[in-house]
Amino acid sequence: MNNNFDDIPDVRDGLTKKERAILVCLQQTQKELNNRNVPTIMLYGRVCEMVDISKEEFQTILNRFVGMTKLRD
Numbered sequence: 001m002n003n004n005f006d007d008i009p010d011v012r013d014g015l016t017k018k019e020r021a022i023l024v025c026l027q028q029t030q031k032e033l034n035n036r037n038v039p040t041i042m043l044y045g046r047v048c049e050m051v052d053i054s055k056e057e058f059q060t061i062l063n064r065f066v067g068m069t070k071l072r073d
Helices: 017-032 040-050 055-069
Strands: none
Touching: 017 040, 017 055, 040 055
């Protein structure tokens, strides 16, 4: 069931349900792997268990998050 509110950012932190799912799954998986890098396919599989998300949408969100962590000149 896709709720019309799933794509609206939460007022508390500005994250959508899908963005939050990606970050939560990433954090949990990093802990399980002793803070090692998380393979993208592993992360995608875990996120899919929480929310309905296409590969393209997942990759778009993930790329946006990675872009946020790059050093600025």
